[in-house]
Amino acid sequence: MRVVVVVILYNADQPGTRSGLNILTVGQLMRLTWHFGLGRELGLAFWALTFFEASYGSYASVWPLWIERLGAPITTVGFVLGAAGVVRPFVVGGGSWLTDRIDTKKLLVGARSLAILGLVVAAFARSWELLLLTVVTNAVGELVFPVIHSHVAEHSGDNAARAFNMVITIGPASALIVTPFIAGVIIAIFGIPGAILFGALMSALGTLCVAIIGFRRQAPSTGASAPATYRAVLQHTGARNIVILHGCTVLALAMGSALIPNFLKDERGLSPEVISILSAGAAVGTVTFGFISMRHRKLRSAPVLAAAIATGLTATGYFLFAVLDVFPAIAIAYVLRGGLFSAWALFLAGMGEIAPRPLRTRAFALVEILGGSAISFGPVIASVLYRVEPPLFLIVSGIASYAMCAVLLWNHGALARARKAEQDAMWAETV
Numbered sequence: 001m002r003v004v005v006v007v008i009l010y011n012a013d014q015p016g017t018r019s020g021l022n023i024l025t026v027g028q029l030m031r032l033t034w035h036f037g038l039g040r041e042l043g044l045a046f047w048a049l050t051f052f053e054a055s056y057g058s059y060a061s062v063w064p065l066w067i068e069r070l071g072a073p074i075t076t077v078g079f080v081l082g083a084a085g086v087v088r089p090f091v092v093g094g095g096s097w098l099t100d101r102i103d104t105k106k107l108l109v110g111a112r113s114l115a116i117l118g119l120v121v122a123a124f125a126r127s128w129e130l131l132l133l134t135v136v137t138n139a140v141g142e143l144v145f146p147v148i149h150s151h152v153a154e155h156s157g158d159n160a161a162r163a164f165n166m167v168i169t170i171g172p173a174s175a176l177i178v179t180p181f182i183a184g185v186i187i188a189i190f191g192i193p194g195a196i197l198f199g200a201l202m203s204a205l206g207t208l209c210v211a212i213i214g215f216r217r218q219a220p221s222t223g224a225s226a227p228a229t230y231r232a233v234l235q236h237t238g239a240r241n242i243v244i245l246h247g248c249t250v251l252a253l254a255m256g257s258a259l260i261p262n263f264l265k266d267e268r269g270l271s272p273e274v275i276s277i278l279s280a281g282a283a284v285g286t287v288t289f290g291f292i293s294m295r296h297r298k299l300r301s302a303p304v305l306a307a308a309i310a311t312g313l314t315a316t317g318y319f320l321f322a323v324l325d326v327f328p329a330i331a332i333a334y335v336l337r338g339g340l341f342s343a344w345a346l347f348l349a350g351m352g353e354i355a356p357r358p359l360r361t362r363a364f365a366l367v368e369i370l371g372g373s374a375i376s377f378g379p380v381i382a383s384v385l386y387r388v389e390p391p392l393f394l395i396v397s398g399i400a401s402y403a404m405c406a407v408l409l410w411n412h413g414a415l416a417r418a419r420k421a422e423q424d425a426m427w428a429e430t431v
Contacts, residue, residue, distance in 0.1 A: 038166060045155075053171075054202040059183065059192070064262050085376030093230070111144060116141075116200050179202070233366055246371050249408065255378040263393075267391070288335075289338065
């Protein structure tokens with residue numbers, strides 16, 4: 001006997017109507033489970049990015065503390081955190097060129113394998129200088145992100161905002177909710193190196209997902225098509241604006257983000273395991289805002305507007321960190337800090353809809369180069385401000401983030417028009 005399940009899908013944009021009646025067997029539901037209805041390719045991308053973010057979440061909240069424990073003063077902590085910004089442009093920029101010429105899958109698996117090796121080295125390091133090797137290998141591993149982002153845009157269909165929210169925001173942020181708790185337990189038992197090794201394991205699982213994704217090599221440009229170069233991306237007005245706004249916003253937010261663990265340990269007296277657990281609040285904020293922006297019709301259709309709101313919420317969290325010394329306020333501030341990763345994903349969604357298809361891989365690579373460099377250089381500025389007065393880096397970052405929030409609100413209308421023009425052009429090309 002065959003069991004069927006009737007599912008009535010409700011359309012929130014048109015109250016009182018039904019978007020369709022689907023009859024699914026139990027077997028079909030089971031096949032949908034692992035990829036949440038995204039399909040095989042987006043499902044594999046979902047799990048790859050989720051495991052990579054789980055890897056990052058395993059040690060990110062205690063990484064500055066580990067650098068400091070290995071003998072680095074606070075200014076050197078900022079230098080080590082910012083060193084990736086020097087390496088990333090060469091790795092991601094050159095790597096995007098390589099993906100057009102050699103097997104993409106082998107390149108990405110090799111890059112992530114180096115990142116795993118770097119984490120293992122960090123776990124057994126006895127001096128902070130060795131951590132610079134981990135910084136370099138992690139930068140090499142980030143080559144995977146622009147390629148996967150382009151892959152998501154290629155398979156997202158008509159609803160790019162939903163695909164990017166699920167694959168790049170909700171999945172990875174959900175991992176960040178769980179892994180800090182696991183890492184906190186591991187730190188309590190084995191110390192910080194245990195959390196770093198757990199991060200290496202999570203990265204290995206993500207690499208396994210990358211190994212079975214069906215990447216398609218970008219066809220070479222022919223005829224009148226725009227050549228897939230970085231210059232072509234910067235000549236495209238909408239894509240160029242997204243790259244610049246994203247880089248400036250991330251720089252403003254990054255100044256207040258990286259040294260929060262050091263601030264909480266030195267000024268609030270919290271232990272590394274408590275800080276690791278509290279950092280899960282940022283992922284809660286990211287997931288919550290991701291669901292809101294995915295379900296709210298206006299935010300779904302205006303990712304830059306949603307990014308402006310996320311930026312403003314994060315700035316508010318920084319001021320809470322700076323002025324309040326009570327546990328509930330710190331927990332709320334961590335939740336608001338999740339707006340940083342929400343804003344990043346929303347800029348990617350905007351780029352996926354604005355950038356022409358032949359330019360997407362280069363466009364996402366530029367986002368990673370400038371955004372990643374901004375998130376690396378932010379701690380360098382923060383470490384200087386921290387030495388002047390510990391809360392100053394949070395206050396300066398909060399003010400700069402509010403300023404960028406205003407800039408994003410000013411520009412979101414023009415970017416929305418550019419997005420609509422690109423969609424119309426894609427539709428005309430399809431017809």
